[in-house]
Amino acid sequence: MLALIGLVVIEPDLGTAVEIFIIAVAMLYVAGLDAKYIVGAGVASLPIIYLLIVHVSYRYERILTFLDPTKDPQGAAFNYCSR
16 A cells, blocks of 8 residues: 555645545454554654645645635635635
């Protein structure tokens, strides 16, 4: 599963890679894997996800805009939808 996720990250499509990871974790949980292994894998993946977000400027800007939409009046990050 990690090889598949790695190939999707290389594409680069972090959103799909995270979705595949979440689905794989859910499948392992339903299959009966002990929760301490799942939590350990999640904690181990946090530095990798951090690096994938911070070292790619457009991902980092999208996260910052998501947290504070008023800093992007032009709507360049396309996260915020006002009605």
